[in-house]
Amino acid sequence: MNSSSGARERAGSSEPADSAAAGPESAGPESATASGAAAGAWAPLTARPWQDRPGARLSGSCDLDTRECLSAALGVVTAMPGPVVHLDLSAVVFLDTAAVAALVRASAALGGQGRRLLLHDPPYSLRKVVEMFPDECAALEVAA
Secondary structure, three states: OOHHHHHHHHOOOOOOOOOOOOOHHHOOOOOEEOOOOOOOOOOOOEEEEOOOOOEEEEEEEEOHHHHHHHHHHHHHHHHOOOOEEEEEEEEEEEEOHHHHHHHHHHHHHHHHOOOEEEEEOOOHHHHHHHHHOOOOOOOOEEOO
């Protein structure tokens, strides 16, 4: 059992996961969706463009099952022009540590270009990881 299926079981889900897979090709500027839908805290990951600023709005869970989708979405976001790109996390229900590490890498890559990745409304799981590992997460910037 992987950690994401355990989280779904702990959340009380009795529905099977969807077997459709989403690859990087689904993370175009229009939207990105990862496979698997179950009741409870786990939800498929989606990414949609943020209409009023360069960036994207993520929703769902960022875990082992949605890692490819998150990676593709971050690739699209970091390729957007502008000094600041935005990532709205208000509808994200969970980020595992690998997802947080992916955000750190994306932020650091933009920082190396003199640009910024600005996170909006991060979920508790991200705030907790940042609290536990402040040095490792120093590249992350959260909007006030």
